[in-house]
Amino acid sequence: MQGLGISVLFKGNNFLRLLGGLGVTLELSLVSIVLSIIFGMAFGLLMTLKNPVIRGFCRIYLETVRIVPQMVLLFLCYFGLAKAFNLQISGEAAAVAVFTFWGAGEMGDLVRGALTSIPRHQLESSAALGLTKKQTYRYVLIPQTLRRLIPQSINLATRMVKTTSLVMLIGIVEVLKVGQQIIEAARYDVPTAAIWIYGVVFALYFFICWPISLLASRLERKWQ
Amino acid sequence: MDWGFINRYTPMYVEAAGLTLRIAAAGIALSFVIGALCCLARYFRVPVLRQITGAYIQLARNTPLLVQLFFLYFGLPKIGVRLSSEGCAVMGLAFLGGAYMAEAFRSGLDAVEKTQVEAGECLGLTNAQNIRYVLFPQALATSIPAICANVIFLIKETSVFSAVALADLMYVAKDLIGMYYKTDEALLMLVIAYLTILLPISALGSWLERRLRYAGFGYQRSV
Numbered sequence: 001m002q003g004l005g006i007s008v009l010f011k012g013n014n015f016l017r018l019l020g021g022l023g024v025t026l027e028l029s030l031v032s033i034v035l036s037i038i039f040g041m042a043f044g045l046l047m048t049l050k051n052p053v054i055r056g057f058c059r060i061y062l063e064t065v066r067i068v069p070q071m072v073l074l075f076l077c078y079f080g081l082a083k084a085f086n087l088q089i090s091g092e093a094a095a096v097a098v099f100t101f102w103g104a105g106e107m108g109d110l111v112r113g114a115l116t117s118i119p120r121h122q123l124e125s126s127a128a129l130g131l132t133k134k135q136t137y138r139y140v141l142i143p144q145t146l147r148r149l150i151p152q153s154i155n156l157a158t159r160m161v162k163t164t165s166l167v168m169l170i171g172i173v174e175v176l177k178v179g180q181q182i183i184e185a186a187r188y189d190v191p192t193a194a195i196w197i198y199g200v201v202f203a204l205y206f207f208i209c210w211p212i213s214l215l216a217s218r219l220e221r222k223w224q
Numbered sequence: 225m226d227w228g229f230i231n232r233y234t235p236m237y238v239e240a241a242g243l244t245l246r247i248a249a250a251g252i253a254l255s256f257v258i259g260a261l262c263c264l265a266r267y268f269r270v271p272v273l274r275q276i277t278g279a280y281i282q283l284a285r286n287t288p289l290l291v292q293l294f295f296l297y298f299g300l301p302k303i304g305v306r307l308s309s310e311g312c313a314v315m316g317l318a319f320l321g322g323a324y325m326a327e328a329f330r331s332g333l334d335a336v337e338k339t340q341v342e343a344g345e346c347l348g349l350t351n352a353q354n355i356r357y358v359l360f361p362q363a364l365a366t367s368i369p370a371i372c373a374n375v376i377f378l379i380k381e382t383s384v385f386s387a388v389a390l391a392d393l394m395y396v397a398k399d400l401i402g403m404y405y406k407t408d409e410a411l412l413m414l415v416i417a418y419l420t421i422l423l424p425i426s427a428l429g430s431w432l433e434r435r436l437r438y439a440g441f442g443y444q445r446s447v
Contacts, residue, residue, distance in 0.1 A: 066376070067422045068415065071383035071394055076411055083407035158286065165288035169387060176291060183298070195299035202291050209286035 008190040009200060014182050018197075021178030022204055028092065028174070029161045032099035036160070037153065039100060040107020047112040058108075065105030070163050073098045078170045091172040099160055106156055114148040147223040154216035158209040165205070175201055229409050233400060237417050240396040245421065247310060247390070248379045251317025255378065258318060259325025266326070267333050277326065284323035290384045292316050297388040309390040317378060324374045332367025333359065365436045372429030376422060383418075393417050 009015050047058045078094040081087045089097075118141060126136040168177040179197045186193040262281060265273040284292075297312045307315065336359055344354040386395035393414055400410040 063426070067380075067426055068418060069380040069383040071380075072411075072414055072418055075394070075397065076415070079401060079407050080411045162286075162288040165290045166384060168290075169384075176294065179294075192302040195295070195302040198291065198295040198299040202287055202295055205287045205291055206283060210282055213282075213286055 006196045008182065008186045008193040009196060011186070017178050017182065018175060018200065018204075021173065021175035022208075024172065024174040025161070025164050026208070028095055028099070028167065028172075029157075029164045031096050032103055032164075033157050033160055035096070035100040036103025036107050036156075039104035041111055043104055043108030044111020044115065047108055048115050062105050062109055065102050070098065070102055071166055071169070073102060074166060074170050091167065091170045094170060095164070095167045095172060099163065102163075103156065103160055106159075107153060110149060110152045110156065114145045114152070117148055118144050151216045151220035151223070154212060154219070158212045158216070161209055161212075162205065175204060225412075226406060226409055229404070229406050230413060233396075233409075234413070236396050236400075237393065237413050240391060240393045241417050241421060243390070244379075244382050244385075244392045247313045247317065247385065247392070248382050250314045251321060251382075252375055252378050254314065254318035255321025255325050255374075258322025259327075259329055262322060262326035263329035263333065266330060281323040281326055284320050285327070289316055289320050289381050290387060292319060293384065293388050309385070309388050312388055313382070313385045313390050317381065320381065321374065321378045324377070325371065328367045328370035328374055329363070331370060332363035332365075335366040336362045368436050369429075369433050372426075372432065376426060376429065379422060379425065380418075 009018075043058070043061075046054060047062075049055070074094065077098045078089070078091060081089065081094075122140055122144070123136065126140045131139065164174065165176055168174055168180075173181075179201045183193045183197050262277040264270075265277045293312060293316045296307060296316055297309070300307065340358055340362065341354060344358040349357065382392060383394050385392045386398060389395075397410045397414040401407050404410075
Protein backbone atom coordinates (compact mmCIF):
# COMPACT_ATOMS: atom_id res chain seq x y z
CA MET A 1 0.00 0.00 0.00
CA GLN A 2 1.61 3.21 -1.10
CA GLY A 3 -0.60 5.52 0.87
CA LEU A 4 -3.75 7.20 -0.17
CA GLY A 5 -3.56 9.09 -3.46
CA ILE A 6 -5.02 12.21 -1.92
CA SER A 7 -1.85 12.62 0.19
CA VAL A 8 -0.08 13.93 -2.89
CA LEU A 9 -2.30 16.98 -2.79
CA PHE A 10 -0.85 18.09 0.53
CA LYS A 11 2.75 17.19 -0.23
CA GLY A 12 5.00 20.23 -0.40
CA ASN A 13 3.14 23.18 -1.82
CA ASN A 14 1.14 21.15 -4.32
CA PHE A 15 -2.22 22.47 -3.24
CA LEU A 16 -1.01 26.06 -3.38
CA ARG A 17 0.36 25.46 -6.86
CA LEU A 18 -2.99 24.08 -7.93
CA LEU A 19 -4.72 27.16 -6.55
CA GLY A 20 -2.16 29.31 -8.35
CA GLY A 21 -3.15 27.56 -11.56
CA LEU A 22 -6.75 28.26 -10.76
CA GLY A 23 -5.78 31.91 -10.36
CA VAL A 24 -4.44 31.92 -13.94
CA THR A 25 -7.68 30.34 -15.14
CA LEU A 26 -9.78 32.93 -13.35
CA GLU A 27 -7.63 35.83 -14.46
CA LEU A 28 -7.90 34.82 -18.10
CA SER A 29 -11.66 34.35 -17.79
CA LEU A 30 -12.19 37.63 -15.96
CA VAL A 31 -10.26 39.69 -18.52
CA SER A 32 -12.08 37.97 -21.39
CA ILE A 33 -15.48 38.38 -19.74
CA VAL A 34 -15.01 42.10 -19.10
CA LEU A 35 -13.78 42.71 -22.65
CA SER A 36 -16.61 40.58 -24.05
CA ILE A 37 -19.22 42.58 -22.18
CA ILE A 38 -17.83 45.87 -23.46
CA PHE A 39 -17.53 44.74 -27.09
CA GLY A 40 -20.69 42.67 -26.87
CA MET A 41 -22.80 45.70 -25.88
CA ALA A 42 -21.51 47.62 -28.89
CA PHE A 43 -22.01 44.65 -31.18
CA GLY A 44 -25.52 44.05 -29.88
CA LEU A 45 -26.52 47.65 -30.55
CA LEU A 46 -24.99 47.37 -34.00
CA MET A 47 -27.10 44.30 -34.71
CA THR A 48 -30.36 46.12 -34.03
CA LEU A 49 -29.61 48.60 -36.82
CA LYS A 50 -31.60 48.26 -40.02
CA ASN A 51 -28.70 48.85 -42.43
CA PRO A 52 -28.46 45.67 -44.57
CA VAL A 53 -24.66 45.85 -45.00
CA ILE A 54 -24.07 46.10 -41.26
CA ARG A 55 -26.63 43.39 -40.66
CA GLY A 56 -24.90 41.10 -43.13
CA PHE A 57 -21.50 41.59 -41.51
CA CYS A 58 -22.95 41.03 -38.06
CA ARG A 59 -24.59 37.81 -39.20
CA ILE A 60 -21.40 36.48 -40.73
CA TYR A 61 -19.45 37.34 -37.59
CA LEU A 62 -22.03 35.75 -35.31
CA GLU A 63 -22.28 32.58 -37.39
CA THR A 64 -18.50 32.24 -37.51
CA VAL A 65 -18.27 32.54 -33.76
CA ARG A 66 -21.12 30.08 -33.32
CA ILE A 67 -19.87 27.46 -35.74
CA VAL A 68 -16.09 27.34 -35.47
CA PRO A 69 -15.06 25.49 -32.29
CA GLN A 70 -13.19 27.61 -29.74
CA MET A 71 -10.36 25.10 -29.89
CA VAL A 72 -9.94 25.77 -33.61
CA LEU A 73 -10.03 29.52 -33.05
CA LEU A 74 -7.30 29.13 -30.44
CA PHE A 75 -5.15 27.19 -32.86
CA LEU A 76 -5.78 29.70 -35.63
CA CYS A 77 -4.82 32.57 -33.38
CA TYR A 78 -1.85 30.96 -31.68
CA PHE A 79 -0.24 28.96 -34.49
CA GLY A 80 -1.85 30.48 -37.57
CA LEU A 81 -1.06 34.12 -36.85
CA ALA A 82 2.50 33.29 -35.91
CA LYS A 83 3.09 31.55 -39.22
CA ALA A 84 1.04 33.75 -41.54
CA PHE A 85 2.05 37.22 -40.30
CA ASN A 86 5.14 36.28 -38.35
CA LEU A 87 3.33 37.62 -35.31
CA GLN A 88 4.58 36.00 -32.12
CA ILE A 89 1.98 36.43 -29.44
CA SER A 90 1.99 34.77 -26.04
CA GLY A 91 -0.47 32.02 -25.27
CA GLU A 92 -2.24 34.28 -22.80
CA ALA A 93 -2.74 37.04 -25.35
CA ALA A 94 -4.03 34.52 -27.89
CA ALA A 95 -6.43 33.09 -25.33
CA VAL A 96 -7.81 36.49 -24.31
CA ALA A 97 -8.14 37.53 -27.96
CA VAL A 98 -10.01 34.35 -28.90
CA PHE A 99 -12.30 34.30 -25.90
CA THR A 100 -13.10 37.98 -26.39
CA PHE A 101 -13.78 37.41 -30.09
CA TRP A 102 -16.11 34.55 -29.19
CA GLY A 103 -17.64 36.12 -26.07
CA ALA A 104 -18.37 39.43 -27.76
CA GLY A 105 -20.33 37.63 -30.47
CA GLU A 106 -22.37 35.61 -28.01
CA MET A 107 -22.87 38.61 -25.72
CA GLY A 108 -23.93 40.73 -28.68
CA ASP A 109 -26.60 38.24 -29.58
CA LEU A 110 -27.88 38.29 -25.99
CA VAL A 111 -27.97 42.10 -26.02
CA ARG A 112 -29.83 42.07 -29.33
CA GLY A 113 -32.27 39.47 -28.01
CA ALA A 114 -32.95 41.47 -24.85
CA LEU A 115 -33.40 44.72 -26.77
CA THR A 116 -35.80 43.28 -29.33
CA SER A 117 -37.75 41.21 -26.81
CA ILE A 118 -39.42 44.26 -25.27
CA PRO A 119 -42.97 44.46 -26.62
CA ARG A 120 -43.76 47.53 -28.71
CA HIS A 121 -46.69 48.47 -26.50
CA GLN A 122 -44.27 49.30 -23.69
CA LEU A 123 -42.92 52.08 -25.85
CA GLU A 124 -46.39 53.19 -26.90
CA SER A 125 -47.68 53.16 -23.32
CA SER A 126 -44.79 55.33 -22.18
CA ALA A 127 -45.55 57.77 -24.97
CA ALA A 128 -49.21 57.76 -23.94
CA LEU A 129 -48.20 58.49 -20.34
CA GLY A 130 -46.28 61.49 -21.58
CA LEU A 131 -42.78 60.25 -20.70
CA THR A 132 -39.97 61.97 -22.54
CA LYS A 133 -37.61 59.88 -24.62
CA LYS A 134 -35.00 60.02 -21.88
CA GLN A 135 -37.51 58.95 -19.24
CA THR A 136 -38.73 56.11 -21.45
CA TYR A 137 -35.20 54.76 -21.66
CA ARG A 138 -34.40 55.40 -18.01
CA TYR A 139 -37.54 53.95 -16.45
CA VAL A 140 -39.03 51.57 -19.02
CA LEU A 141 -36.62 50.19 -21.59
CA ILE A 142 -33.26 49.90 -19.84
CA PRO A 143 -34.55 48.24 -16.63
CA GLN A 144 -36.45 45.64 -18.63
CA THR A 145 -33.55 44.98 -20.96
CA LEU A 146 -31.17 44.52 -18.04
CA ARG A 147 -33.53 42.10 -16.32
CA ARG A 148 -33.47 39.87 -19.35
CA LEU A 149 -29.82 40.39 -20.05
CA ILE A 150 -28.15 39.91 -16.67
CA PRO A 151 -29.08 36.25 -15.98
CA GLN A 152 -28.13 35.23 -19.51
CA SER A 153 -24.81 37.04 -19.40
CA ILE A 154 -23.98 35.39 -16.08
CA ASN A 155 -24.59 32.06 -17.79
CA LEU A 156 -22.28 33.10 -20.59
CA ALA A 157 -19.67 33.96 -17.97
CA THR A 158 -19.75 30.43 -16.54
CA ARG A 159 -19.40 29.05 -20.07
CA MET A 160 -16.35 31.23 -20.57
CA VAL A 161 -14.80 30.06 -17.30
CA LYS A 162 -15.31 26.47 -18.40
CA THR A 163 -13.92 27.09 -21.86
CA THR A 164 -10.67 28.48 -20.47
CA SER A 165 -9.74 24.89 -19.63
CA LEU A 166 -8.83 24.58 -23.33
CA VAL A 167 -5.89 26.94 -23.02
CA MET A 168 -3.69 24.23 -21.54
CA LEU A 169 -3.62 22.76 -25.04
CA ILE A 170 -1.77 25.82 -26.37
CA GLY A 171 0.73 25.63 -23.55
CA ILE A 172 -0.59 27.93 -20.86
CA VAL A 173 0.06 26.61 -17.37
CA GLU A 174 -3.34 26.81 -15.70
CA VAL A 175 -5.05 24.62 -13.15
CA LEU A 176 -5.37 21.51 -15.32
CA LYS A 177 -1.77 21.73 -16.51
CA VAL A 178 -0.51 22.20 -12.95
CA GLY A 179 -2.53 19.14 -12.00
CA GLN A 180 -0.85 17.21 -14.80
CA GLN A 181 2.59 18.33 -13.59
CA ILE A 182 1.83 17.25 -10.04
CA ILE A 183 0.69 13.84 -11.29
CA GLU A 184 3.80 13.43 -13.43
CA ALA A 185 6.06 14.34 -10.52
CA ALA A 186 4.35 11.81 -8.25
CA ARG A 187 4.29 9.07 -10.88
CA TYR A 188 6.43 6.64 -8.86
CA ASP A 189 5.52 7.58 -5.30
CA VAL A 190 1.76 7.82 -5.70
CA PRO A 191 0.59 6.04 -8.84
CA THR A 192 -3.06 6.69 -8.07
CA ALA A 193 -2.55 10.46 -7.94
CA ALA A 194 -4.33 11.02 -11.25
CA ILE A 195 -7.79 10.21 -10.04
CA TRP A 196 -7.42 12.40 -6.95
CA ILE A 197 -5.86 15.38 -8.64
CA TYR A 198 -8.26 15.38 -11.58
CA GLY A 199 -11.08 14.86 -9.09
CA VAL A 200 -9.94 17.95 -7.21
CA VAL A 201 -9.69 19.99 -10.41
CA PHE A 202 -13.17 18.82 -11.32
CA ALA A 203 -14.44 19.92 -7.90
CA LEU A 204 -12.65 23.28 -8.14
CA TYR A 205 -14.33 24.07 -11.46
CA PHE A 206 -17.64 22.92 -10.08
CA PHE A 207 -17.49 25.07 -6.97
CA ILE A 208 -16.62 28.11 -9.03
CA CYS A 209 -19.23 27.70 -11.73
CA TRP A 210 -22.05 26.28 -9.65
CA PRO A 211 -22.70 29.30 -7.40
CA ILE A 212 -22.54 31.58 -10.43
CA SER A 213 -25.11 29.58 -12.35
CA LEU A 214 -27.29 29.28 -9.24
CA LEU A 215 -27.23 33.07 -9.02
CA ALA A 216 -28.21 33.29 -12.68
CA SER A 217 -31.20 31.00 -12.34
CA ARG A 218 -32.29 32.73 -9.13
CA LEU A 219 -32.20 36.14 -10.80
CA GLU A 220 -34.01 34.73 -13.81
CA ARG A 221 -36.84 33.40 -11.65
CA LYS A 222 -37.02 36.57 -9.58
CA TRP A 223 -37.23 38.88 -12.58
CA GLN A 224 -39.53 36.85 -14.76
CA MET B 225 -0.24 27.71 -50.02
CA ASP B 226 0.94 24.25 -51.00
CA TRP B 227 -2.00 22.71 -52.83
CA GLY B 228 -0.20 19.46 -53.45
CA PHE B 229 0.19 19.03 -49.73
CA ILE B 230 -3.50 19.75 -49.19
CA ASN B 231 -4.39 17.23 -51.86
CA ARG B 232 -2.14 14.59 -50.34
CA TYR B 233 -3.48 14.90 -46.84
CA THR B 234 -7.17 15.42 -47.54
CA PRO B 235 -7.90 11.68 -47.07
CA MET B 236 -6.48 11.96 -43.53
CA TYR B 237 -8.93 14.74 -42.76
CA VAL B 238 -11.82 12.83 -44.29
CA GLU B 239 -11.03 9.86 -42.11
CA ALA B 240 -10.70 12.04 -39.01
CA ALA B 241 -13.95 13.81 -39.83
CA GLY B 242 -15.62 10.41 -40.08
CA LEU B 243 -14.33 9.50 -36.64
CA THR B 244 -15.41 12.86 -35.19
CA LEU B 245 -18.87 12.39 -36.68
CA ARG B 246 -19.22 8.81 -35.43
CA ILE B 247 -18.24 9.76 -31.90
CA ALA B 248 -20.47 12.82 -32.01
CA ALA B 249 -23.42 10.78 -33.31
CA ALA B 250 -23.03 8.13 -30.60
CA GLY B 251 -22.56 10.72 -27.87
CA ILE B 252 -25.47 12.86 -29.00
CA ALA B 253 -27.79 9.86 -29.37
CA LEU B 254 -26.91 8.80 -25.81
CA SER B 255 -27.35 12.32 -24.53
CA PHE B 256 -30.86 12.39 -26.01
CA VAL B 257 -31.70 9.23 -24.07
CA ILE B 258 -30.13 10.48 -20.83
CA GLY B 259 -31.71 13.89 -21.28
CA ALA B 260 -35.18 12.43 -21.87
CA LEU B 261 -34.93 10.16 -18.82
CA CYS B 262 -33.68 12.95 -16.55
CA CYS B 263 -36.29 15.33 -17.85
CA LEU B 264 -39.10 12.84 -17.22
CA ALA B 265 -37.83 12.13 -13.71
CA ARG B 266 -37.84 15.83 -12.97
CA TYR B 267 -41.09 16.72 -14.74
CA PHE B 268 -43.10 14.00 -13.00
CA ARG B 269 -41.26 14.65 -9.71
CA VAL B 270 -40.19 11.05 -9.10
CA PRO B 271 -39.02 11.24 -5.46
CA VAL B 272 -35.38 10.06 -5.23
CA LEU B 273 -34.52 10.15 -8.92
CA ARG B 274 -35.43 13.81 -9.02
CA GLN B 275 -32.69 14.76 -6.55
CA ILE B 276 -30.14 12.53 -8.23
CA THR B 277 -30.81 13.90 -11.70
CA GLY B 278 -30.77 17.42 -10.29
CA ALA B 279 -27.32 16.88 -8.83
CA TYR B 280 -26.12 15.24 -12.05
CA ILE B 281 -27.35 18.13 -14.18
CA GLN B 282 -25.59 20.71 -12.01
CA LEU B 283 -22.41 18.66 -11.93
CA ALA B 284 -22.25 18.12 -15.68
CA ARG B 285 -23.20 21.67 -16.60
CA ASN B 286 -20.73 23.35 -14.31
CA THR B 287 -17.55 21.54 -15.23
CA PRO B 288 -15.58 21.65 -18.50
CA LEU B 289 -15.64 18.64 -20.81
CA LEU B 290 -11.84 18.58 -20.91
CA VAL B 291 -11.67 18.07 -17.14
CA GLN B 292 -14.36 15.38 -17.31
CA LEU B 293 -12.39 13.61 -20.03
CA PHE B 294 -9.12 13.76 -18.11
CA PHE B 295 -10.87 12.29 -15.12
CA LEU B 296 -12.31 9.46 -17.23
CA TYR B 297 -9.20 8.79 -19.28
CA PHE B 298 -6.34 9.32 -16.84
CA GLY B 299 -8.11 9.09 -13.49
CA LEU B 300 -10.36 6.06 -13.70
CA PRO B 301 -7.68 3.55 -14.83
CA LYS B 302 -6.02 4.11 -11.43
CA ILE B 303 -8.94 2.38 -9.76
CA GLY B 304 -9.07 -0.33 -12.37
CA VAL B 305 -11.62 1.06 -14.82
CA ARG B 306 -9.83 1.18 -18.15
CA LEU B 307 -11.64 2.81 -21.04
CA SER B 308 -10.50 3.24 -24.64
CA SER B 309 -10.17 6.75 -26.04
CA GLU B 310 -13.34 6.23 -28.03
CA GLY B 311 -15.22 4.95 -24.99
CA CYS B 312 -14.08 7.93 -22.94
CA ALA B 313 -15.01 10.36 -25.66
CA VAL B 314 -18.51 8.94 -26.10
CA MET B 315 -19.07 8.73 -22.35
CA GLY B 316 -17.79 12.23 -21.73
CA LEU B 317 -19.94 13.67 -24.49
CA ALA B 318 -23.01 11.79 -23.27
CA PHE B 319 -22.36 12.89 -19.67
CA LEU B 320 -22.13 16.53 -20.69
CA GLY B 321 -24.82 16.42 -23.37
CA GLY B 322 -27.36 14.55 -21.25
CA ALA B 323 -27.52 17.44 -18.80
CA TYR B 324 -27.86 20.03 -21.53
CA MET B 325 -30.54 18.04 -23.33
CA ALA B 326 -32.48 17.52 -20.09
CA GLU B 327 -32.59 21.28 -19.61
CA ALA B 328 -33.67 21.84 -23.20
CA PHE B 329 -36.51 19.31 -22.92
CA ARG B 330 -37.56 20.70 -19.56
CA SER B 331 -37.80 24.25 -20.85
CA GLY B 332 -40.06 22.92 -23.62
CA LEU B 333 -42.36 21.08 -21.22
CA ASP B 334 -42.49 24.05 -18.86
CA ALA B 335 -43.51 26.33 -21.69
CA VAL B 336 -46.70 24.37 -22.36
CA GLU B 337 -49.49 26.08 -20.43
CA LYS B 338 -51.23 24.04 -17.81
CA THR B 339 -54.59 25.01 -19.34
CA GLN B 340 -53.62 23.06 -22.47
CA VAL B 341 -53.34 19.81 -20.57
CA GLU B 342 -56.50 20.57 -18.62
CA ALA B 343 -58.37 21.35 -21.81
CA GLY B 344 -57.18 18.02 -23.18
CA GLU B 345 -58.57 16.27 -20.12
CA CYS B 346 -61.90 18.06 -20.54
CA LEU B 347 -62.09 16.84 -24.11
CA GLY B 348 -61.82 13.31 -22.76
CA LEU B 349 -58.30 12.53 -23.96
CA THR B 350 -56.61 9.72 -22.09
CA ASN B 351 -53.31 10.45 -20.37
CA ALA B 352 -51.35 8.90 -23.23
CA GLN B 353 -53.32 10.84 -25.83
CA ASN B 354 -52.85 14.02 -23.88
CA ILE B 355 -49.08 13.55 -23.86
CA ARG B 356 -48.96 12.41 -27.49
CA TYR B 357 -51.19 15.08 -29.05
CA VAL B 358 -51.11 18.03 -26.66
CA LEU B 359 -48.02 18.10 -24.48
CA PHE B 360 -45.38 16.61 -26.78
CA PRO B 361 -45.88 18.58 -30.02
CA GLN B 362 -45.97 21.92 -28.23
CA ALA B 363 -43.02 21.09 -26.01
CA LEU B 364 -41.03 19.95 -29.03
CA ALA B 365 -41.75 23.13 -30.95
CA THR B 366 -40.49 25.24 -28.06
CA SER B 367 -37.40 23.21 -27.35
CA ILE B 368 -36.20 22.68 -30.93
CA PRO B 369 -34.01 25.81 -30.99
CA ALA B 370 -32.34 24.74 -27.74
CA ILE B 371 -31.90 21.16 -28.98
CA CYS B 372 -30.30 22.33 -32.23
CA ALA B 373 -28.02 24.70 -30.34
CA ASN B 374 -27.01 21.79 -28.09
CA VAL B 375 -26.26 19.50 -31.02
CA ILE B 376 -23.97 22.11 -32.57
CA PHE B 377 -22.40 22.82 -29.19
CA LEU B 378 -21.71 19.10 -28.64
CA ILE B 379 -20.14 18.65 -32.08
CA LYS B 380 -17.93 21.65 -31.39
CA GLU B 381 -16.97 20.17 -28.05
CA THR B 382 -15.61 17.07 -29.81
CA SER B 383 -12.59 19.22 -30.72
CA VAL B 384 -11.10 18.57 -27.28
CA PHE B 385 -10.93 14.81 -27.82
CA SER B 386 -7.46 15.08 -29.31
CA ALA B 387 -6.32 15.60 -25.71
CA VAL B 388 -7.16 11.98 -24.89
CA ALA B 389 -5.28 10.65 -27.92
CA LEU B 390 -8.24 10.27 -30.24
CA ALA B 391 -7.23 10.83 -33.87
CA ASP B 392 -9.91 13.43 -34.60
CA LEU B 393 -9.66 16.56 -36.78
CA MET B 394 -7.74 18.60 -34.20
CA TYR B 395 -5.29 15.74 -33.73
CA VAL B 396 -4.60 15.43 -37.44
CA ALA B 397 -4.07 19.17 -37.75
CA LYS B 398 -1.71 19.21 -34.78
CA ASP B 399 0.14 16.24 -36.23
CA LEU B 400 0.64 17.85 -39.62
CA ILE B 401 1.82 21.09 -38.03
CA GLY B 402 4.25 19.17 -35.85
CA MET B 403 5.60 16.93 -38.61
CA TYR B 404 5.80 19.20 -41.65
CA TYR B 405 5.40 22.70 -40.26
CA LYS B 406 2.66 23.29 -42.84
CA THR B 407 0.67 25.44 -40.43
CA ASP B 408 -1.37 27.42 -42.97
CA GLU B 409 -2.46 24.39 -44.95
CA ALA B 410 -3.26 22.26 -41.90
CA LEU B 411 -5.31 25.00 -40.25
CA LEU B 412 -7.13 25.88 -43.47
CA MET B 413 -8.17 22.27 -43.93
CA LEU B 414 -9.19 22.10 -40.28
CA VAL B 415 -11.50 25.11 -40.60
CA ILE B 416 -12.95 23.80 -43.86
CA ALA B 417 -13.56 20.39 -42.31
CA TYR B 418 -15.48 21.87 -39.36
CA LEU B 419 -17.45 24.19 -41.62
CA THR B 420 -18.41 21.29 -43.89
CA ILE B 421 -19.73 19.41 -40.89
CA LEU B 422 -21.39 22.24 -39.01
CA LEU B 423 -22.82 24.56 -41.66
CA PRO B 424 -25.34 21.99 -43.01
CA ILE B 425 -26.35 21.06 -39.47
CA SER B 426 -26.82 24.70 -38.56
CA ALA B 427 -28.89 25.28 -41.72
CA LEU B 428 -30.95 22.17 -40.99
CA GLY B 429 -31.53 23.49 -37.47
CA SER B 430 -32.89 26.84 -38.62
CA TRP B 431 -35.08 25.09 -41.21
CA LEU B 432 -36.50 22.81 -38.50
CA GLU B 433 -37.08 25.80 -36.24
CA ARG B 434 -39.14 27.53 -38.94
CA ARG B 435 -41.05 24.36 -39.78
CA LEU B 436 -41.98 23.58 -36.20
CA ARG B 437 -43.01 27.05 -35.09
CA TYR B 438 -46.66 26.06 -35.05
CA ALA B 439 -47.14 26.32 -31.33
CA GLY B 440 -46.26 29.97 -31.01
CA PHE B 441 -49.20 31.68 -29.40
CA GLY B 442 -49.19 35.24 -28.32
CA TYR B 443 -46.40 36.57 -30.50
CA GLN B 444 -45.98 40.23 -29.88
CA ARG B 445 -44.37 42.76 -32.13
CA SER B 446 -41.42 44.23 -30.39
CA VAL B 447 -39.52 47.50 -30.31
